[in-house]
Amino acid sequence: MTFVAKPKLHHPTLPQNALCYTRRDYEGKISTLCAGCGHDSISAAIIQACWELSLEPHRLAKLSGIGCSSKTPDYFLGQSHGFNTVHGRMPSVLTGANLANRELIYLGVSGDGDSASIGIGQFVHAIRRGVNMTYIVENNGVYGLTKGQFSATADQGSTSKRGVVNADSPIDLIGLALQLGATYVGRSFSGDKAQLVPLIKGAIAHRGAAFLDVISPCVAFNNHAGSTKSYEYVRAHNDAVNRLDVIPARAEIAVDYSAGETVEVEQHDGSRLRLHKIDADYDPRDRIAAMNYVQQHQARGEVVTGLLYVDAEAEDLHAHLNTVTAPFNRLEAAELSPGAAVLAKINAGFR
Amino acid sequence: MATVQEETAAAVPVPLSAVNDFVIKFANVNGSGSASANELFAKSILRMGVPVSPRNIFPSNIQGLPTWYEVRVNERGWLGRRGGVDLMVAMNPQTWDADLAEIEPGGYLFYDSTKPLPRSKFRSDVHVIGVPLTQLCSEHYTVARERQLFKNIMYIGALSVLLEVEPDAIEKLLAEQYRGKEKLLDANRQAFQLGRRYVLDNLPHPIGLRVRRADNVGERIFVDGNTAAALGCVYGGATVCAWYPITPSSSLAEAFQKYCMKYRVDPASGANRFAIVQAEDEIASIGMVVGAGWNGARAFTTTSGPGISLMNEFIGLAYFAEIPVTIIDVQRGGPSTGMPTRTQQSDVLACAYASHGDTKHVLLLPQDPTECFEFAAAALDLADRLQTPVFVLTDLDIGMNQRLCEPLAWDDARVYDRGKVMTAEELDAGKEFGRYKDVDGDGIPYRTYPGTHPTKGAYFTRGTSRDPYARYSERGPDYVYNMERLLHKFDTARSLVPAPLPRSAAKPARFGAIYYGSTSPAMAEAIALLEQDGLQLDTLRVRAFPFAESVRAFIDAHDAVYVVEQNRDAQLRSLLINEFDLDPARVPAVLHYDGTPITARFIARAIGERVRTAAAQTSHAGAC
Incomplete structure (x- = not known):
């Protein structure tokens, strides 16, 4: 698929957003992933979400690690700077980039091998620090680029394409993220764009560590019977707790839902997360309850999806570090060097 | 003096006698509060205008293990370790025997004479000075911790009489140290006077070793290299510091924090113009620095050898993807955990060629705290200019010991060199942007910061091979173009780094002789020692890698050039041989690597012997 150049012409009837951009303005290079790969659906959802939010593409920075999922930032937002870092270490690079310029939007794209196996340490600590980012794990339970080895999210007892049974316990990134203090936590499925797009929109609008675990079947190595990350399995076991609408700041509320059916949460930027309850008892503002619910349902083999937790009052790393509002990369010597007179005083203190 | 000394008086050689030229070593127990008292002692001599160079020799331990503080007093200003001890302040029974053995014949032993010791515990050729410190403390203090702490300041009092250190200098330092804590000040003063009083009333004084007021300190300052390097990062404009605690570099990050909190807070908002993250490990530290550098902020990390090992993959990424990174490596004894609290210059090769694949990195090699300040600030400029990792290689000897050095200097007109950064205006003006294209012929491409322009100048940064326009490519010619350009860029660095200094x-x-870094003060003195022996030696202090061409010229101009360094494998020598394709026989190695700082005596002896042997061999060959 890489051998066909993408046409630059836009169809005149393509809808435009508030910036007069069409969806095409948010696309990137043509994907080199396998036909039917769940990751390409997630890339499409990211494009849709950014277009709907009317983001300026160049004001977003996209970072990734190594692996199939980490290649995808080349396939969306071609006008954004991207950084394909080293295996499992995207979180630290994103953290540093975020510190350097707090004005950009940071999107981290990773996989289950990248985040749960080699990069579990960096995943854990970036979440702990509350880095303002949207962290998406494209979770397929296998290493694709090296042809089908299990990753750390593969369920115990699930089988590989070659018939090997995975004996190790899986790492549940949702459970970890909740426990570590992520302030926006959701799970979705690459095959459910209607659910995924608003989750990404809400994550981008969130100030703080937003984590999305997106089950994304690997058509080449993990889409067979015996896999718990296949299209068929996830469709059969998808247990959605809610449906999300993201209402931009200042937008008029078109329809009123009756109380009890929806939960509404206003985020820092004024946007509102309107959650239509599917499970009437599920409250995404209660972290402990969310952890219990997810654990109980997962134990039954269900894949719990939706916006699982949100803390609209969250603070991010910049707030914790009390940094100035100006991006560090614009500060000059006048603002950073204490000057020769101060140095003379410092010298005097060393005598 | 104590009776032991009188009984053995017949065997004692003439007591050492010297004014402003001796070595005193304090043998203490770690965690007993001796460090601040010992520092006070060293500083009081400086205040009398007499140069001193102290060295902490400490264990990887918080409390209980032996620790030493060696102070060299030298009016001529030799700041390297001399070797040997003239006066041992033996406060640690655990190390008594070894400490006693270190004293020069005719030297002095100062000890706590509260409990009588058998004659066998002393040396007949050493003068013994006993002060019942424990007894004095027990008489005057009731709290156990006070009895311990004030013992230290008490022996400083005693020594001040024995060595004729001006009490006013010490009292003044105490007043500065305890400003606003009058109660503590009074207690310290009292202990100090108790020590003085005991010697004045009971012991012959002064001894043969004395301090006499001079004027040889001048404007120089007394600071450790980690503090100075931290200040270099503050002045050099570092806004992001990501680090992981490791001896001997931790105090650098902590000093950066201290000075930032003082000088980098926006007065209007109270917000910080800095971010310091104590990362989960060294991999995350360097990752954050890479991310910040990619995004246009000045960032650094500080670490030691084990951290460099962990950072290797990221260093390769920063080299290949061309991202400014500053790494300050305060070297310690390796390999592995090695000798974490001892000094070495053993990360030279690990840094010069860090990471897999073909790499070469810029190294800056400061000799003292002043250069730690200058080179830390310079590294931030060079990293931006060259878009590559720049290492500042200091070591424990420079980093954690206060050293007398030139005052730190900063020119307020100095502008940070941000290197080749293409702006939105330049892109709009139609300037061509090829992220990895050499347009100026110096191997250095242009970069854009993320978020610069809506439609121009965005690119995808990756550790994989790519073409000059940052597009993924596995084509051989694209790969070779890039690798050759990186070499060319490294060649450009040669003229930008601090030049070697010949003498x-x-x-x-x-x-x-070629030397670098903390070997400097010992080398200066060694040259003087060799000259006294009639041996002339030209020297070159290398201050950076890549090496200037003048380094090769220096080697070519001599029959042999001794490369003096503090590691086992002659790492800088290997680098010289490799980079200049030298005949190894032309650069004999002089190596000191037991973890203690190299001494002038060691260098002079090693080079002296070899020069004489070489001279004898050539004259013999000439006769044939």
């Missing part, structure tokens, strides 16, 4: 002997010399 010619008074008379034409057949032999030379």
